[in-house]
Amino acid sequence: MLTGELVWEFGQNTLSLSPDFAERLGFPRASADTIGITSFRDRIVREDLDLVYERMSRSFLRSEPMVNVYGLHLADGTVRRVRSLGQWKMSDAGKPTLFTASIAEVQSRIHTAIEDEFIERVIDLRFLAERAEDDRYRQIVDRMLREIWMQRRPT
Secondary structure, three states: OOOOEEEOOOOOOOOOOHHHHHHOOOOOOOOOOOOOHHHHHHOEEEEHHHHHHHHHHHHHOOOEEEEEEEEEEEOOEEEEEEEEEEEEEEOOOOOEEEEEEEEEEEOOOOOOHHHHHHHHHHHHHHHHHHHHOOOOOHHHHHHHHHHHHHHHOOO
């Protein structure tokens, strides 16, 4: 199973990958700490790039966790679907400084990008509803989340 870690210091042209992960992607183990951003980007399946960029930019604006599902081209010529859970670390001034992500091959059924996006936005609504004075908003979103969970859980 493909797994790895990614670390990128904001503003740098290189990022770090865990050595085994870097090697599976076709990068030399010795250069795992100096992978060019564009070299890593080129390993992502082209059709998935727009969604990856959009979610990363939204995560950049708020230091909230970000989940992405995308394909990666491996050194052996195969493509593997992976799920990446990443988050920006912020400075005391509220500026993004470091992006870290755990990446793992998806072993179960993949939901569509639209389904994932919808659920992500419903979860955003849940956090917003927490701040509302009227408890009915939270109740409405909670019902939606329960229904989504019932539809998506494994049978």
